[in-house]
Amino acid sequence: MDVKETAWLHLERVYDILLATYGEPPWRPDMDPLGGLIGTILSQHTSDINSGRAYRQLVEKFPTWEQVRDAPTYEVADAIRCGGLANVKAPRIQNALHTIGEWQEAKGGTKPLSVFLRDELLQQPYEDAWRYLQKIPGVGPKTAACVMLFNLGLPLMPVDTHLHRLTRRLGFIGPKVSANQAHLIFLKVLPPEWAHTFHVDLIQHGRTICHAQRPKCSSCPLYAECAHVGSVEPQDTILQA
Ligand code: SF4
Structure with missing residues (x-):
């Protein structure tokens, strides 16, 4: 331009x-775009304190994102109850995880979901990576940019x-x-x-x-x-x- x-x-x-x-x-990106994405879903319509607590309870109960994806939805909802709208956010989180899992399956990969997503994003031009994230259900332009900037350290404001x-x-x-x-x-x-x-x-x-x-x-x-x-x-x- x-x-x-x-x-x-x-x-x-x-x-x-x-x-x-x-x-x-x-600016200290943690290189965990999937954690950032789940954190953003949990932060919708609640305070940072409540969403932070819900995130910690989720990862304490389910140490991997694969476990979150495969658990009964009511158990995921129970784990994030303190963040509000748990019955909406639990299926939203699982949907996102299923989508990423299907993308990896289609490529025949076997990496942990978080590693797969990070590697996919880092190998694309910034604009493509931003659009790729938006193909995950529930992820809009702003959330995609937040994940890129704050979790991956990529310059999309x-x-x-x-x-x-x-x-x-x-x-x-x-x-x-x-x-x-x-x-x-x-x-x-x-x-x-x-x-x-x-x-x-x-x-x-x-x-x-x-x-x-x-x-x-x-x-x-x-x-x-x-x-x-x-x-x-x-x-x-x-x-x-
Ligand atoms: S002068 Fe400053 S406060 Fe006023 S509209 Fe412009 S940027 Fe905003």
């Missing part, structure tokens, strides 16, 4: 300001509703660009080593200053770089309309 010089310079200035304001967060709002306000993407499309724009434009810091610092910025309702523009360090307040022109900053 060809990015105009003005848009690139704007992106660079925003990155530098975020870094100076919020710092560089630690997850774009949730907060990042979508912020990147539009700052003038990086046009009003018609969806969050799903934004994943690919940033994959092509961001230097790989920026993806994690950019994501984490923008989330932090959205939480503390650039709220959905009544953003605190008068105390915003990005005020001079924001299309929303008119300090930059969208035609100069847009990465893709």
Whole structure:
């Protein structure tokens, strides 16, 4: 993708300001994309504390993902009860595990499911790996990007509703660009080593200053770089309309 010089310079200035304001967060991928995926399913509609507890209870009761897949669904649901919506999440988890198992079977492989998934993802270009993950039932673009970034250390920046709002306000993407499309724009434009810091610092910025309702523009360090307040022109900053 060809990015105009003005848009690139704007992106660079925003990155530098975020870094100076919020710092560089630690990035320690655990190389366990399957664990990340199950953790994400468990985190739906509950707090981090509850989903973390449910995850720990699940892996204590079933030491391998194959055991989770093959157990009676009510036993999996019992193990994750403290995370809420157990009767919905247990079949969802087992469905995902069955799908990955079938992919491996089709290739005649015998690796543990977690190793199979990791190896499959690491041997593909980033965009293909992102799309591959989305073929697992219940996995959308954002979850797939989270697994790639946080579990595998691959530079695909997850774009949730907060990042979508912020990147539009700052003038990086046009009003018609969806969050799903934004994943690919940033994959092509961001230097790989920026993806994690950019994501984490923008989330932090959205939480503390650039709220959905009544953003605190008068105390915003990005005020001079924001299309929303008119300090930059969208035609100069847009990465893709
Ligand atoms: S100036 Fe306002 S709208 Fe723009 S990034 Fe800052 S808080 Fe958000």
